Amino acid sequence: MANINYNQQSSELIVSLKRDPKKPREIFNKVMTILSGACIGITLIPLFAVLIYVFIKGLSRLNVDLFTKLPPAAGQTTGGIANAILGTIMVVVIASLIAVPFGVLAAVYLSEFSDEETARPIRFATNVLSGVPSIIAGVFAYSLLVLSMGKFSAFAGGVALAVLM
Numbered sequence: 001m002a003n004i005n006y007n008q009q010s011s012e013l014i015v016s017l018k019r020d021p022k023k024p025r026e027i028f029n030k031v032m033t034i035l036s037g038a039c040i041g042i043t044l045i046p047l048f049a050v051l052i053y054v055f056i057k058g059l060s061r062l063n064v065d066l067f068t069k070l071p072p073a074a075g076q077t078t079g080g081i082a083n084a085i086l087g088t089i090m091v092v093v094i095a096s097l098i099a100v101p102f103g104v105l106a107a108v109y110l111s112e113f114s115d116e117e118t119a120r121p122i123r124f125a126t127n128v129l130s131g132v133p134s135i136i137a138g139v140f141a142y143s144l145l146v147l148s149m150g151k152f153s154a155f156a157g158g159v160a161l162a163v164l165m
Contacts, residue, residue, distance in 0.1 A: 087154060094158025099165035129163070137163040 065080055072079030106126075110119050141160035146152055 087157075090154040091157040091161055094155055095161035095165055098158065098162035102162075103165070132163065134160075134164055137161075 065078075067080060067085065068082055069078075069080030070082055071084075106122065110122060114122070137160045140163065141156045145156040145159060149156070
């Protein structure tokens with residue numbers, strides 16, 4: 001059996017894979033890398049400038065009243081976002097109460113009890129529903145619930161969000 005020195009072969013292989021930094025391709029790659037970095041830097045400067053400006057101007061307005069007061073009436077300059085926070089929580093809870101039990105029960109049924117003939121259309125329907133744009137779900141909830149009830153409600157928003165979940 002021949003005595004093979006793998007360390008010597010691997011070091012020869014590594015040396016043979018090195019590129020000459022003076023070749024036009026290497027110079028072009030280096031220039032393009034530097035140019036890409038400069039473009040990223042130029043792009044990030046306005047982003048960070050806006051973020052810093054908003055942070056500096058908004059920090060003085062950030063207090064407990066922002067989260068606990070109602071939105072300002074017409075003509076008032078200060079107010080809060082308590083209604084928005086409460087409405088968001090209500091919509092998420094309603095959507096979760098609709099979607100989570102349905103999703104868990106469907107998953108248990110598919111994995112434990114269904115045969116392939118039944119599971120295939122259910123999996124297809126879930127794949128189709130996962131690709132529904134949010135605007136379509138909103139129009140669906142609007143036409144189904146808002147128009148029939150005659151007013152906007154957290155329930156309609158919860159149903160639209162449940163369809164997306």
